[in-house]
Amino acid sequence: MMKIAIASGKGGTGKTTLSTNLAVYLSEKMPVVLVDLDVEEPNSGLFIHGELIHQEDKFKIVPEWKSNDCTLCGNCREVCNFHAIVQLADEIMVFPQLCHSCYACSELCPTDSLPMIPEKMGELREFQAQKLTFIESKLDIGQEQAVPLIEQALRYLDENHPDVDLKIFDSPPGTSCPVIEATKDADLVILVTEPTPFGLHDLKLAVETMRELKKRFVVIINRYGIGNDDVVEYCDGEAIPIVAKIPNSKAIAERYSRGELLFSAVPEFRTELDKVVDFINALHRELS
């Protein structure tokens, strides 16, 4: 069994293109689960058309003030490191967006006046498209924290699909906490970049992050042919394998714009995707 996270420092480099094409292509031969963990802006679902088989709201647990026995002692406000609790003249106000669900205010309240209750933060949907299971998690607008929803999507995956051989995660961009959450259980992280100064700069940040996490990672260059050779030279210098180079092509961009998959229609894309598949198969044999 293997978990592969598709990530990148810079946004818009082709994470979703790679995740969806790889997942659908591989699912022609074996059962695959694709999980979209870019919960702020999930896009994989625009490329995958399956049957909706399950849908549920996702909640985070936050305190709710009950005035009954509260003595307004101020302990809750004091223990909250996230400033999610404010004490007014005769009431306690909770700001759920700021709450990290640590339970300190609730469990340390001498009068049990802050029971923890669920608050909706997003939705999870599961689709089936032939042998591909697709799980999408989407954060509600106005919710600020992506990490709790990513965590719950991963838990849903473990509970409902523990035995599927291959799991692919479409991860959020960047290097901060959501990326850590989305990649921390992966056996392999594929960093997608483009051969431009922005692509290189953000790739270096992503590489630093993966090294810090002690993750095994490889690079795929998208839009190969634009920009310059600096990304290739950097990867060579750092001994980072470049598994595939997807050519720059307006035809690919146009198909992508319409929400179409590429591997059956664009031969030069499929050639590169085959290299990724070969790499994954080899790693799979090595790990099992």
Next chain:
Amino acid sequence: MKEIVVISGKGGTGKTSLTASFAVLGGQDVIVADCDVDAADMHLLLEPDFKVAENFYSGVIAKIDQDICTQCGKCAEICRFGAIPVIDGKYIVQPLDCEGCGYCARICLVDAIIMEEQNVGDWYVSTIKTGSTMVHAKLGIGAENSGKLVAKVKNEAKRIAGERQKDLVLVDGSPGIGCPVVSSLSGAHFVVLVTEPTVSGFHDLERVYQLVKKFGIHAGCIINKADLNAELTQRIRDFIQVNKIEPLAELPYDETFTAAMTDGKTIVEFSDGELQKLIRQSWEKIKES
């Protein structure tokens, strides 16, 4: 003073290339803030001198003093983040899992846990090639509190603009809809939405616009790569009209974006033609908005 924030929802739409172009067009009149602190790229085009560099401390992380710890396990029991596993018979806090709530330190019976302030990144005040000032930052690996660093960068830019009596603060925002974007938007006077006519570009535009609406900020929109997909460009035009978003420009699919970046230049410095004319016109509209 007017604060203009450029965001896109989706990454890779050309947001930073356009913001940097506006910074050059605005010259001495604008103070620039790069609030895409997670993957800041604007410095690659604007040649900042990193003159002032400061550490940014925000939030705390638990640390257990092993000499005092009695291994009672209470901290691990109450930690909702699973951040205190037992390793070689000792309770050790995992920094990347610890959210800094401090619950463990409060309930530790022997006061073995201290909460250490965390350096989550660095921020800089630079003179850039236009002669104006840019405030920018670099977030540490896996750091929390990127929203707070965004607020720091923006507030510093506003302070400098006030001090030097500049009328405009130009902010490059972050992707997504989470805390860094919320932080970028708060207090803004005008939002520039950069999008592209792809199913994902449009989807993300709709989501991020819902957030902008919550803030009640007036917005304008630039459709980049507008000739990539005529049908979606039309749908975006309709969306803009229905929501009373100001149409700022429709830019062609043009590899000048990449060529200029590769040369370390903004689009308006790199060459001059129809694309640059459209960018200049949209900057005029943004200034007047």
